[in-house]
Amino acid sequence: MRKDLIIVHEEVLDALNEGKPVVALESTIISHGMPYPENLNTATQVEVAVRNHGAVPSTIAVIRGKIHVGLDANSLSELAQSKDVMKLSRRDLPFAISEKRNGATTVAATMICSEMVGINVFATGGIGGVHRGADQNFDISADLFELAKTSIAVVSAGAKAILDLPATLEYLETLGVPVLGYKSDFFAAFYTRSSGLPLEMVMQDPQAVARFLHAKWSMHLHGGVLISNPVSEGNAMDQKEMETAIEMALEEAKNLGVKGKEITPFLLRKIKDVTKGRSLETNISLILSNAALAAQIARAYRDISQQERP
Numbered sequence: 001m002r003k004d005l006i007i008v009h010e011e012v013l014d015a016l017n018e019g020k021p022v023v024a025l026e027s028t029i030i031s032h033g034m035p036y037p038e039n040l041n042t043a044t045q046v047e048v049a050v051r052n053h054g055a056v057p058s059t060i061a062v063i064r065g066k067i068h069v070g071l072d073a074n075s076l077s078e079l080a081q082s083k084d085v086m087k088l089s090r091r092d093l094p095f096a097i098s099e100k101r102n103g104a105t106t107v108a109a110t111m112i113c114s115e116m117v118g119i120n121v122f123a124t125g126g127i128g129g130v131h132r133g134a135d136q137n138f139d140i141s142a143d144l145f146e147l148a149k150t151s152i153a154v155v156s157a158g159a160k161a162i163l164d165l166p167a168t169l170e171y172l173e174t175l176g177v178p179v180l181g182y183k184s185d186f187f188a189a190f191y192t193r194s195s196g197l198p199l200e201m202v203m204q205d206p207q208a209v210a211r212f213l214h215a216k217w218s219m220h221l222h223g224g225v226l227i228s229n230p231v232s233e234g235n236a237m238d239q240k241e242m243e244t245a246i247e248m249a250l251e252e253a254k255n256l257g258v259k260g261k262e263i264t265p266f267l268l269r270k271i272k273d274v275t276k277g278r279s280l281e282t283n284i285s286l287i288l289s290n291a292a293l294a295a296q297i298a299r300a301y302r303d304i305s306q307q308e309r310p
C-alpha cells in the first residue's frame with residue numbers, strides 16, 4: 001500500500017501500534033444519510049459512545065484525494081456541511097484519489113480502508129443490500145460483496161428496511177457471510193427490531209461475538225461478519241407506519257426516476273419527511289447503540305487475540 005495515499009490520525013495510529021481496540025465509523029451516513037446539523041451531532045456523539053466503551057473511534061473519509069483514517073473536529077464539520085462530497089463505494093474509491101476529490105465512504109469502502117490499516121471492527125446504521133425489484137433493476141449493494149471478501153466485523157441494525165430483506169439475507173448466505181443475531185433470534189429491520197426472518201446464530205454478549213470472529217479468522221476463513229443489533233425497544237418505530245412510509249417513498253422515487261447510488265439517500269430523506277422526523281431519531285439512536293456494541297466487541301476481540309500471543 002502506498003503510504004502517501006493514506007493518513008492515519010495520530011491517536012488511531014498509536015492505538016493500532018499499541019494493540020488498543022479501535023472502531024471504524026463510516027462517513028456516508030454523515031454526508032448522504034442525514035441532514036445538517038443532525039449529521040454532525042450524531043457523528044460526534046457516535047465517537048463519544050465508542051470512547052465511553054473503551055475503544056478509539058476512527059471515522060473514515062477521503063479528503064482532497066487522501067484516505068483519512070480518523071477525522072478531527074474540523075474535517076468532520078466540513079464533511080457534514082459540504083455539498084461537494086462524493087458517495088464512495090469500492091468502484092469509486094480510486095477516482096476520488098486520482099482526481100483529488102472529497103468523498104464519504106460507504107460500508108463497502110469503509111471496510112476496505114479499515115482492512116488496509118488493520119482495524120477489524122466497524123459500526124454503521126444499516127448495511128446496503130438487495131433492493132426491492134432487484135430481479136428487474138439488478139440493484140444489489142456492493143456492501144454485500146465486500147462483506148464476502150473483506151475481514152471486518154460490521155455491527156449494524158440489520159439491513160435498511162427499504163430493501164428486500166428476505167433476499168438480502170439469502171444473498172448473504174450465498175456469499176458465505178455469517179449473520180449473528182445480538183440478543184435476538186431475528187434479523188433486525190433497521191427502524192424496527194425484527195424482520196420476522198429467523199437467525200440461527202445468536203449471541204448474548206460481546207465475548208461470544210469475539211470468540212466467533214477469532215474462530216473464523218484464525219482458520220483463515222476470510223471475509224466479513226455481520227452483527228445484527230436491533231434498535232432498542234423504546235426507540236423503534238411502528239412496523240405498519242414504517243411500511244407505509246417506505247412504500248410512499250419508493251413510489252415517489254419511481255415517479256421521479258431516481259436510480260443507482262442516489263436511491264438510498266433519497267429514500268432515507270423521504271421517509272424522514274413522511275414520519276415527521278421520527279425515523280431520523282430512530283436512525284440516530286440505533287447508530288449510537290451499534291457504536292457502543294462495536295467498542296465492546298473490539299475490546300473483547302483484542303483480549304482474545306492477545307491471550308494467544310506467547
Ligand code: PSU
Pocket residue numbers: 026028029032033034105106107108124125126127128129140141142143260261262264268283
Ligand atoms: N446506514 C444508514 N444510513 C446510510 C447508510 C447506511 O443509517 O446512509 C449508507 C451506508 O454507507 C451504506 C450505503 O453503505 O448507505 C448503501 O448504499 P447503496 O444502497 O447505494 O449501496
Ligand code: MN
Pocket residue numbers: 139140141142260261
Ligand atoms: Mn445500489
